[in-house]
Each structure stands twice: as C-alpha cells, then as structure tokens.
Amino acid sequence: MTPVLVSHPLCPYVQRAAIVLAEKGVVYERRDIDLAAKPDWFLAVSPLGKTPVLLTGGVAVFESAVICEYLDETHAPRLHPPEPLQRARQRSWMEFGSALLNAIGAFYNAADERALAAGAADIHQRFEQIEAALGEGPFFMGRQFGMVDAVFGPVFRYLDVFDGMADFGMLEGLPRTAAWRTALAARPSVRQAVSADYPDLLRAFLRKRGSALTQRMAR
Numbered sequence: 001m002t003p004v005l006v007s008h009p010l011c012p013y014v015q016r017a018a019i020v021l022a023e024k025g026v027v028y029e030r031r032d033i034d035l036a037a038k039p040d041w042f043l044a045v046s047p048l049g050k051t052p053v054l055l056t057g058g059v060a061v062f063e064s065a066v067i068c069e070y071l072d073e074t075h076a077p078r079l080h081p082p083e084p085l086q087r088a089r090q091r092s093w094m095e096f097g098s099a100l101l102n103a104i105g106a107f108y109n110a111a112d113e114r115a116l117a118a119g120a121a122d123i124h125q126r127f128e129q130i131e132a133a134l135g136e137g138p139f140f141m142g143r144q145f146g147m148v149d150a151v152f153g154p155v156f157r158y159l160d161v162f163d164g165m166a167d168f169g170m171l172e173g174l175p176r177t178a179a180w181r182t183a184l185a186a187r188p189s190v191r192q193a194v195s196a197d198y199p200d201l202l203r204a205f206l207r208k209r210g211s212a213l214t215q216r217m218a219r
C-alpha cells in the first residue's frame with residue numbers, strides 16, 4: 001500500500017518528512033487537512049492532533065523526527081551518518097532546528113515593533129550558533145545531504161517570505177549560513193516539499209496573525 005503523509009500546506013514539520021521521502025524516492029500520497037477543522041479520521045490517527053502523520057504498513061507514525069528516523073532506517077540512501085557520535089550530533093542540531101521554529105513563531109506573532117525586533121535579534125543569535133557549527137558545506141555535514149538539511153530547508157523558507165517584507169538582518173554577517181541556505185533552496189527535494197502557492201499561503205496566514213508583522217504587511 002502506498003504510504004500516506006497527512007499534511008498541512010504550511011507545516012514545516014510536514015516538509016521535513018516530505019523532503020526525506022523525496023530524497024529516498026519513496027512514492028507516497030500527500031493528504032492535506034485543515035488544522036482549524038480537524039476531521040475525525042485525522043484525530044483517530046494523530047494522538048497529539050498534529051501534522052505530520054505517516055500512515056504506513058497499517059501503523060500511524062507521528063512526530064516528524066520519528067517519521068524521518070523510521071524512513072532512514074527503512075529506505076536508502078541513509079541520510080544519517082554511520083558513526084554513532086556523528087549521528088548524535090545530527091540529532092542534536094535537528095532539535096536545535098525545532099527550537100528555531102519556535103523562535104520564528106514568536107517573531108511572526110510578536111505583538112509590537114519592540115517584540116518584533118527582539119524576535120529578529122533572537123533568531124540572528126541562533127543563526128550565529130549555527131554558523132559556528134557549519135563546516136565547508138555545501139550541506140550541514142559536508143558534501144552529503146543529511147537529516148539536518150531536511151530540517152533547515154523549511155526554516156529558510158520562512159526567511160524567503162520575511163525578506164520580501166523588510167531586511168530583518170537575520171543572517172547578517174553569517175556567510176556560511178547564507179551559502180547553506182542557497183544550497184538548500186536549490187535542492188529538488190526541498191523545492192518540491194511545498195506547493196507553488198506556498199509564499200502566497202504563508203503571507204495570507206501572516207496577514208491574519210494580528211501581530212506587528214501583520215501591521216507591517218498592511219503598510
């Protein structure tokens with residue numbers, strides 16, 4: 001049976017799974033749901049009520065990191081390195097990517113300009129930490145695309161839309177991170193993880209936040 005990825009068009013965690021599926025050439029069906037009106041069948045397979053969920057082999061696998069790890073164990077090519085300590089390092093930075101997504105959420109929900117600036121500074125500081133962890137590239141681990149890349153492709157996609165609004169300086173003075181962003185944006189699996197109307201959908205979502213960023217968009 002074809003695996004089903006239960007999705008939401010804007011969800012960065014869904015994108016991780018979609019990227020890993022694409023890197024491995026897995027044929028799957030993507031089934032988008034409305035998170036504002038969750039269908040009963042979704043609640044029945046998603047104990048946390050969150051996307052993504054991978055329906056495969058009669059099991060509903062939830063949590064994006066778990067889905068990605070499962071796919072890595074079952075489908076070639078491996079995105080994790082063979083050496084346990086290097087694998088642990090990848091998993092550590094995957095967690096860091098999740099914390100960065102929370103910081104991005106705090107940024108776009110910031111109530112006023114002061115909080116918006118603080119949010120941008122917080123994101124910049126996190127990217128400084130990433131800059132220090134990056135090597136020669138083009139990917140996080142070097143020449144081979146890995147699991148941390150699948151996590152950060154969706155992170156940088158937010159920045160593409162923010163950049164269209166103003167220069168928030170999130171990657172200022174961080175050349176390795178900027179080069180990594182460019183390499184990820186060119187990767188087919190990353191490009192294809194969302195539909196062509198993703199930037200419009202994200203802007204429409206941000207316009208409804210009632211946040212400082214929403215105010216900027218109205219100017």
Ligand SMILES: N[C@@H](CCC(=O)N[C@@H](CS)C(=O)NCC(=O)O)C(=O)O
Nearest residue numbers: 011012013035050051052063064065
């Ligand atoms: N830790 C989860 C986070 C998933 C998550 O937060 N998904 C969001 C959409 S991006 C969601 O479904 N939220 C539930 C809701 O909006 O009600 C994972 O990595 O899969």
